[in-house]
Amino acid sequence: MSLTLDTYRLLGRSGLRVSPLALGAATFGTESGWGSERAESRKVFDLYVERGGNFIDTADTYSAGSSERLLAEFTRQNRDSLVLATKYTTLSRPGDPNSSGSHRKNLFSSVEGSLRRLGTDYLDVLYLHVWDFTTPVEEILRGMDDLVRQGKVLYVAISNSPAWQIARMQTMADLRGWSPLVALQLEYSLIERTGERELIPMAREMGLGVLPYSPLAGGVLTGKYTRDDLTPANIDPADGTRKSFNVALGTVTERNLAIADVVQEVATELGHSPAQVALAWTLRTPGITAPLLGARTPAQLEDNLGALDVDLTDAQLTRLNEASAIDLGIPHSLLASDHIRNVMRGDLKFETRG
Template identity: 75%
Template sequence: MSLTLDTYRLLGRSGLRVSPLALGTATFGTEWGWGAEKDEARKLFDTYVERGGNFVDTAATYTDGSSERLLGEFARDHRESLVLATKYTTLRRPGDPNSGGPHRKSLFASVEASLRQLNTDYLDLLYLHVWDFTTPVEEILRGLDDLVRDGKVLYVAMSNVPAWEVSRMQAIADLRGWSPLIALQVEYNLVNRAAERDLIPMARAMGLGVTPYSPLAGGLLTGKYRHADLTAANAGPGESTRKSFNAGLGLVTERSLAVADVVKEVAAELGRTPAQVGLAWTLQNPGVTAPIIGARTPSQLEDNLGALEVAFTASHLARLDEVAAIDLGYPHDVLASDHLRTVTRGDLVIEARR
């Protein structure tokens, strides 16, 4: 059954309703060497909202602040019907150690800056953007709860944080009556399935809706990359910056290109585009609430939205799973082994609750 942007889902254990695809706005502005100019960004926003989309994702430092500023301008006439999500912790002023990080001073200053840039009185959802292993979790949770109590933030969430830290923060928040975490933003796509080891299962158990970023692996799953792109020097005009960025991150590998090849094959058989198949695959995971799409042009956005209509066969999913398979590692591989199943269950049939 196909979805639409106005087939809303609950975000984690909250009652907040969000679209099954979120609009990412890291492409609003060209300060990073790629992205959309103001008029083009406006078209992206309008297309998403006109189709029923209500979940928009940004961050305090995306495109050096242009993302929030443009979004604030575009959202002015739609503010109450939108779920605006932003993030804090990335360095806002180079050289100022307290302008970044998850601590209280950074948190409050970043939120105030986001409120100004977004031209709003409150944030619907605030993520801690990047974990840094320096700030006590109690300081973070208490600061987030204070912002919720002040009405400046409605819901709080985590991004790029180890699973064990998120789970203990949720336990502490519950025990102390502080605002619970309702979402977890992680990188998740057919090229990088590492979140399946602990992060996504943890999120399901602890009541966090997963909002994957980079669901197309930085564009690798769109069908635009070839084996010649294993070296950034082969990137063409207009895409050289983004391709160089991906190459620098180590995303362009023989394995990732092999995954992309199977995505293209499946897309051709389904009469879909590779981008639609890559996005639709993330939606197959029951732990995923809303992947974040990062289109740069209106045509890319229209293509991405077509992912909601993709219907896989079991064979297609099996082929994608096989080429993109990962080693779950200890203890998951041991716990799933035939030996442990034999010594703990024998021939017994035990149905687990779902």
């Protein structure tokens, strides 16, 4: 069944309505060595909004702040119709120890900076971007709640953090009447499924919408890489391209290319692009609210939006799942074993609901 960008979904345990595909604006600006100039970024933004999309994702340090500054210009006429999400915690001023981290000083400074760059009075969603392992959770939650009470932030969320810390924060927020987390952002794709061990089940149980970033694994699932790219000597790590970045990260492996091969096979069967198939798999995974699209050009975005029209069969889903399957590890593999089922249930039969 086809979806559309204006077939909205609720963001976690909130009443906020968001599109089923979010537009990631990390590619807006070229200060990071890759990305899109202003004119191209504007075309990408306009195409997304014209199709009914309303969910825009950025961060305070994307393209050294250019991403937020460009969005200020692009959203000037329709700010209140859009859901703008940004993030804090990454280093903004090298040499300044308090210009990074989750603590209250950086939280308030980062939000004020984002408000200025975005040209808005409020942020729809604010993420803690990266867990810092030093700031007490009470300090984070109280600071976020203060910003919500001031009206500068409407909803708070989290990214790149341990599942047990997120669960702890959500429980504390509920008990103390502080603003709860409504969303979790994590890397998730056919190539990176380890979030299925703890993060995604935790999010579903604790009321957080799940927003996968890098759903195409940096382009590996689009079919642009070959076995030649397995040899680092063929890639210049200093050329500043996304390809060299992915090779340096170790994303281009035999396993990942084998998964990409299955994606290509399914795409050929359906008459869709590999990117559309990979996104459709993520989009239709239980618990997923909205994958983030990081298109650099209107043509890339147009292709990505075609994922809304992909109808994967049960057999195709099984092939994709089996090709990319991971070991869930302890305790999950133990709890799913026949031995544990036998000692826990014996011959008893249960019907589960919901």
